Amino acid sequence: MNTQETSNFIRKFFTQPLTKDLKNRFGQWLISDHLNDEKNHAMQELWVEESTEANAQTLEDLEMLHLRIADSSRKRFRINSILKVAAAIALLITGSLSSYIFLNSTQRYGEVKMLQCFVPYGERKSIQLPDGSVAWLNAGSLLIYPEEFRGDIRSLYLSGEAEFTVTKNKKKPFIVKTNHIQVEALGTVFTVTSFPGDSTTKAMLEEGSVRVGVNKKEHENRILIPNELLTYSHNSEKITVASIDAKQRAKWKEGYLIFQAATLAEIFTDIERRHNVTISYDKQRLGTGIYNVKFMPNETVEQNFEVLHELISGFNYKIKGNVIYIN
Amino acid sequence: MDKNLELLYLQNMANNDQRSFDALFMHYQPKLIHFIAGFIKDNEEARDMSQDIFFKIWTNRVTFIQVSSFKSYLFQMARHAIYDYYDHSLVKKKYEIKQVDQSDSEDSIEENLYAKELELSLDLAIENMPPQRKTIYTMSRKEGLSNDEIAIRLNLNKRTVENQITLALSTLRKITKLVNLLFF
Numbered sequence: 001m002n003t004q005e006t007s008n009f010i011r012k013f014f015t016q017p018l019t020k021d022l023k024n025r026f027g028q029w030l031i032s033d034h035l036n037d038e039k040n041h042a043m044q045e046l047w048v049e050e051s052t053e054a055n056a057q058t059l060e061d062l063e064m065l066h067l068r069i070a071d072s073s074r075k076r077f078r079i080n081s082i083l084k085v086a087a088a089i090a091l092l093i094t095g096s097l098s099s100y101i102f103l104n105s106t107q108r109y110g111e112v113k114m115l116q117c118f119v120p121y122g123e124r125k126s127i128q129l130p131d132g133s134v135a136w137l138n139a140g141s142l143l144i145y146p147e148e149f150r151g152d153i154r155s156l157y158l159s160g161e162a163e164f165t166v167t168k169n170k171k172k173p174f175i176v177k178t179n180h181i182q183v184e185a186l187g188t189v190f191t192v193t194s195f196p197g198d199s200t201t202k203a204m205l206e207e208g209s210v211r212v213g214v215n216k217k218e219h220e221n222r223i224l225i226p227n228e229l230l231t232y233s234h235n236s237e238k239i240t241v242a243s244i245d246a247k248q249r250a251k252w253k254e255g256y257l258i259f260q261a262a263t264l265a266e267i268f269t270d271i272e273r274r275h276n277v278t279i280s281y282d283k284q285r286l287g288t289g290i291y292n293v294k295f296m297p298n299e300t301v302e303q304n305f306e307v308l309h310e311l312i313s314g315f316n317y318k319i320k321g322n323v324i325y326i327n
Numbered sequence: 328m329d330k331n332l333e334l335l336y337l338q339n340m341a342n343n344d345q346r347s348f349d350a351l352f353m354h355y356q357p358k359l360i361h362f363i364a365g366f367i368k369d370n371e372e373a374r375d376m377s378q379d380i381f382f383k384i385w386t387n388r389v390t391f392i393q394v395s396s397f398k399s400y401l402f403q404m405a406r407h408a409i410y411d412y413y414d415h416s417l418v419k420k421k422y423e424i425k426q427v428d429q430s431d432s433e434d435s436i437e438e439n440l441y442a443k444e445l446e447l448s449l450d451l452a453i454e455n456m457p458p459q460r461k462t463i464y465t466m467s468r469k470e471g472l473s474n475d476e477i478a479i480r481l482n483l484n485k486r487t488v489e490n491q492i493t494l495a496l497s498t499l500r501k502i503t504k505l506v507n508l509l510f511f
Contacts, residue, residue, distance in 0.1 A: 009447075012448075027366070029447060043366075043406055050365070052357035057374075058353060061356060069385055120395060121396070276399055
């Protein structure tokens, strides 16, 4: 099903009462791991459209919540934090969910405190890791890392996209774990792209050298040299390596959006994350064109689309608030 | 809500201003309940889930100073809650979509998934039939009763039973046709 059909399908179930059985079957379909992008679009559309006014019940709920807040600060009760971290990691592993996690909140995991950094859509952010390495997180990304790297390895979890500039320490390999692959570095600059719902996970090397391992296949490793982009396809479980200009690609940190041999769908996904908008389109009618495009740091979403309109003959669009419709 | 006002609220909330939190709550909580309830079909549960979400927001209020769109943030939380609801529901096992054999080709995986959607669409259509037609159709197709038997049990004219079944089938055929056009 394409985006429109998925949207119609979900809308039917959203608007009608259902028996328990049908509701549960619909629910399991909804969380099943296919058509993730389409479902997300459909839900976002409904979210934007549907609005309801406050009523007496709203006020009642607010008062209940005030009581609960007062109660919790009196008791200072602590939620079992190990469970929370476990849930966060489980979330990364299942990959079916987007990256909502309490921002930057800290909790204890065994002896070492785990830190979380979440960057919402429309933003990017750089953070310094405990060993002095620097991570640049792109929009919609979540990074979980310890307050202090103990033991023999420096390991972190990533959902989304981040570039790492790793400080050298031969005795402690630096390992970025994602749902599907893990990337190990000694001292180097590289980017890992692993958004939940994407059908691929990518690792790109700018400097130094990294070893990429596939989670499912213990013995499958690949060593990258600078300017190589490794793509792991979740469906076929195959690895492909392409030569690219890594310095250009890494320019998203300065606000550029750069595409080399990208499909329109890939371009749309990045624009959505960058500008926090929804792009509604029919996947089957997008065509198979491959484009090289560069958007400048301060360009608005309107300007991005003007560029695409100029670039691609017959490409038309309409912007309505936060949603962009492609004809 | 006006974007600048919302940012101001978020900032104030991060600085412990409960009134700003209240304003965000009054504006977004009804929408949140409505959205979640649409997916889980349980208003009271949706109300509880919304309370939990806003409780978390207040607990983590300090971090909202960095959030640029509260609305899309809330959407992610709502979606998470809905997924969680179905992921943890006790009936999950029973309804889980069967894993397709890995050795199957891409195509048949697609077909299998669409079959799921077709099945759901048909069942939704049956749900929405007028009560009498629904009863008759279920007795006929799912319980395997003959038109005569149904007529006797429901104390109806056999002709009525036949008509209702014809109408039911024509509705379902329309959906099948549509789905076939779309997918295959």
